Amino acid sequence: MDEEYDVEFIEREERSAKFLVRGVTPAFANGIRRAMIADVPTLAIDEVRFIENSSVMFDEQIALRLGLVPLSTPPNEFDEDDVVTLSLDVSGPATAYSGDIVSSDEMVQPAEENVPIIDLKDGQRLELEADAVLSTGKDHAKHQGGVSVGYRHLQRVETVGDRGEFEDVDPEIYRGVIQEGDELVDTEEFDHDLTNRYPDQEVAVEDVEHAFVFSVETDGSMSVEELFTRAVESLDARAAELEDAVSL
Amino acid sequence: MMVPVRCFTCGNVVGEHWEEFKARSREGDEDPEMVLDELGIDRYCCRRMLVSHKDLVDIVSPYQ
Amino acid sequence: MSYKCSRCKRDVSLDGYGGVRCPYCGHRVLLKERSQDVKTVPVQ
Numbered sequence: 001m002d003e004e005y006d007v008e009f010i011e012r013e014e015r016s017a018k019f020l021v022r023g024v025t026p027a028f029a030n031g032i033r034r035a036m037i038a039d040v041p042t043l044a045i046d047e048v049r050f051i052e053n054s055s056v057m058f059d060e061q062i063a064l065r066l067g068l069v070p071l072s073t074p075p076n077e078f079d080e081d082d083v084v085t086l087s088l089d090v091s092g093p094a095t096a097y098s099g100d101i102v103s104s105d106e107m108v109q110p111a112e113e114n115v116p117i118i119d120l121k122d123g124q125r126l127e128l129e130a131d132a133v134l135s136t137g138k139d140h141a142k143h144q145g146g147v148s149v150g151y152r153h154l155q156r157v158e159t160v161g162d163r164g165e166f167e168d169v170d171p172e173i174y175r176g177v178i179q180e181g182d183e184l185v186d187t188e189e190f191d192h193d194l195t196n197r198y199p200d201q202e203v204a205v206e207d208v209e210h211a212f213v214f215s216v217e218t219d220g221s222m223s224v225e226e227l228f229t230r231a232v233e234s235l236d237a238r239a240a241e242l243e244d245a246v247s248l
Numbered sequence: 249m250m251v252p253v254r255c256f257t258c259g260n261v262v263g264e265h266w267e268e269f270k271a272r273s274r275e276g277d278e279d280p281e282m283v284l285d286e287l288g289i290d291r292y293c294c295r296r297m298l299v300s301h302k303d304l305v306d307i308v309s310p311y312q
Numbered sequence: 313m314s315y316k317c318s319r320c321k322r323d324v325s326l327d328g329y330g331g332v333r334c335p336y337c338g339h340r341v342l343l344k345e346r347s348q349d350v351k352t353v354p355v356q
Contacts, residue, residue, distance in 0.1 A: 050351045056308050057249060059353045067355035068253035070261060098264075115253055115263040119305040142355070147260045148291070219254075219261055 010177060010184060016217040017224040020154060020177065020184065022210060029151050029212040035231035036146035042221040043071040043084060043108055043132045044142040051127040055092075055118045062118055062126070067142045069098045070111040070219040071132055075226055077107060084108045084132040092120030101130075108132065111220030145227050147217045152176040154184075154211035157194065159201045169195050174205065177213045249304045257293035265289060269298050315342040 005023030012019075021029065048063040055062070066088075078084075085104045090096040099113030118126060137144030157178045163169070172194040178185050190197040194205070216224050251266040265287045273280040284295050315324045317334035318341040324334050326342075333340055 044355075046355050048353045048355060050353065054346075056305055059351055061249070063353040063355045065250070065253050068261075112261050112264045114267070115261065116250055116266065118250055119303070121305075121309045140356070141259055144259055148258050217260065219259065 008184070010186060010213065012224075014223065015220055016215075018177070018186070018213060018215045020211060020213050021151075024210060024212060026212075029214075031235050032228070032231050033149050033151055033214070035234050036149045036216065036227055037144060038137040039234040040145045040222075040227055040230045041080070041134045041136045042073045042143050042145045042219075043078065043134055044140070045069070045071070045086065045130045046133045046135070047131040049129045051129070052125050053128070054124045055120055055126055056124075057118055062128075063130075065117050066101075066128075066130055067140075069101070069115055069117075070221045071103075072107070072109050072111050073134070073145070073221045074107045075222070075230065078134045080134055082134060086130045086132060087128065088117070088130070089127045090120060090125070092124040093122045095119045096126055145218055145221050146231075147219050149214070149216050151212045151214045153207040154179055154213050155205050156208050157198075158204050159198060160204045161202045163200050163202050169199075171195055172203070172205075178205075179208060179211075249308070251301050251303075252297055255291075255294040255297050258291060260289075260291070260294050262289060262294050262297045266298060266301065270303075314345045316345055317341075318343050 005021060008020045008022075010018040010020060024032075045063075045066045048059070048066060050059045050062075053059055053062065071084075086108075087102050087104075088096060088100055089102075090100055096117040096119075097113065098110040098115040098117060100117075101110050103109055120126060135143045137146075152175070155174060155176065155178045157180055173192050174187050174194060175192050176187055178187060178194075185197075194203055214228075216228065218224055218227050222230075251263045253263040254260060255262050269280070269283055269287060272278045273283045280299060284298065289295050289298065315326065316322070317324050317337060317339050319339040320334065320337045322334070322336050323345075324336075324342055326332065332342060334342065
């Protein structure tokens with residue numbers, strides 16, 4: 001791997017981003033992808049104490065729904081065995097939403113306010129206390145910060161000549177990002193079909209060595225930048241641990 | 249019973265969009281495809297979570 | 313153990329001698345009430 005690698009954003013939103021990383025090996029790119037899915041810890045509800053539940057769903061079902069609600073996880077504030085207590089108290093007729101969850105810690109809030117937990121009818125009530133803990137996606141999918149994390153090779157497209165005038169044109173589908181000279185173009189711009197962009201020309205497509213286009217989405221517990229840097233940190237920490245373990 | 253909080257396949261949070269989706273496409277007369285596009289639910293795994301869902305709380309609650 | 317009669321909705325407590333029957337209306341279907349204890353459920 002090169003000593004330096006650079007990152008270039010192609011698309012950047014609050015919870016999703018597409019970016020190009022140059023100067024990494026396929027093994028390292030895959031390591032980052034796997035770390036984003038399984039090794040970045042996030043907070044999620046792990047234990048629920050039901051004080052009252054007269055709704056139509058069982059305690060276990062409601063506990064599972066609460067566990068899946070993403071909680072905002074500030075970086076470097078919590079350790080693996082810290083516990084954040086949250087509570088929920090809703091009386092029917094009403095719908096209990098994730099936004100009704102009251103947190104004991106200001107930094108930890110439901111990332112999504114409008115997830116319905118349970119619809120309560122007249123006279124029904126839900127009152128509970130819950131403990132959120134920090135853990136990784138390896139442990140349970142509710143702790144998985146990265147949702148639909150993937151990468152593709154950056155592809156270089158060059159024109160190599162004219163297409164025959166009466167030739168049959170088959171679609172040439174590429175999904176991801178292509179490089180034309182020095183310019184990066186998202187294949188969405190031409191509906192993923194190179195024959196739309198080069199109607200009369202023959203093109204040659206090849207993978208650009210050590211250049212990967214990541215597309216990352218998060219569940220809202222942290223930003224894409226944070227998820228990515230923490231994934232790299234976790235890889236770094238494990239590499240250091242291995243080095244430590246094998247050195248005499 | 250209630251909408252799943254997350255997509256079974258990819259883990260994206262979809263529950264938050266259910267009420268708007270229901271109001272516009274089930275109770276309203278908009279095309280579900282257009283509503284899902286506008287809500288930003290792009291993948292077909294997440295789309296099927298809302299398209300195939302039916303609320304059962306109102307049906308079940310009289311039998312408590 | 314506290315129960316509730318499914319017909320007259322009154323609270324019933326069983327003593328083991330009278331059999332399963334509501335002492336107020338004679339109905340034989342009783343519903344068990346949820347315990348007042350706080351129930352701890354692990355999320356999995």
